[in-house]
Amino acid sequence: MAPEEHRIVVLISGSGTNLQALIDAQGTPSLPDAKIVLVLSNRKAAYGLTRAQNVDPPIPTQVLALQPYLKANPGKTRNDYDSEVSKIVLAASPDIIVLAGWMHVLSDTFLGEVERENIPVINIHPALPGAFDGVNAIQRAFDAFGRGEIENSGVMVHKVIREVDRGEPVLVRTVEIKKEDTLEDFEQRLHQTEWGVIVEATKIVLESRGKKPSA
């Protein structure tokens, strides 16, 4: 009997190219016995939602944006929002939660609720550990290279903790910056590296949890 599939929930905010890499890999030797069961976005215009809906059969999607939530729920806080996010995610019974361009800093409220269920949360970040934490890391790395401050950059997938981009690295890969690169040249090379790293890192974390028993 085939082993039960690992359930993946992916959180996005934008174009979803890392999500697409996971979609393409699910159920293949790159990411065996795994399926994406929910894509949650904090932005309704995120093209990643379309990517999920274009799969056959479509991957279930949900949207929960912070500001509309706060406007619709006077008195509620960012922590309440995070708790709603965890409710939506946990309702999908994930074995892993992957932040793939999810541009919202998650609070202890969210992290505590998923930690209680012993569900790993990982994030793809377009920089080397401790180099360019936070947003706009690609541009910041490119500018630092132009100032002669760094020789290359990279991508990492790390465990998600309260401190942004400071969780234990799961997989790190260096990305070359060439002196003749435009920002676009470097960005394309970096994104292509990300698409392999996010799949490999997801597989590493799922395998570290052990095979799911057959249904």
Ligand SMILES: Nc1nc2c(c(=O)[nH]1)N[C@@H](CN(C=O)c1ccc(C(=O)N[C@@H](CCC(=O)O)C(=O)O)cc1)CN2
């Ligand atoms: N608790 C954690 N939450 C998140 C982490 C993390 O490591 N710990 N990683 C981020 C992803 N990320 C970088 O990899 C990142 C995303 C967003 C921000 C940020 O400052 N967001 C602002 C809003 C920005 C916007 O809406 O454009 C915010 O949340 O107020 C920093 C780092 C995902 N979450």
Ligand SMILES: NCC(=O)N[C@@H]1O[C@H](COP(=O)([O-])[O-])[C@@H](O)[C@H]1O
């Ligand atoms: N700090 C988080 C961060 O910068 N994440 C980055 O957002 C992009 C999302 O692209 P995608 O929506 O095409 O996957 C990716 O480059 C990812 O590393």
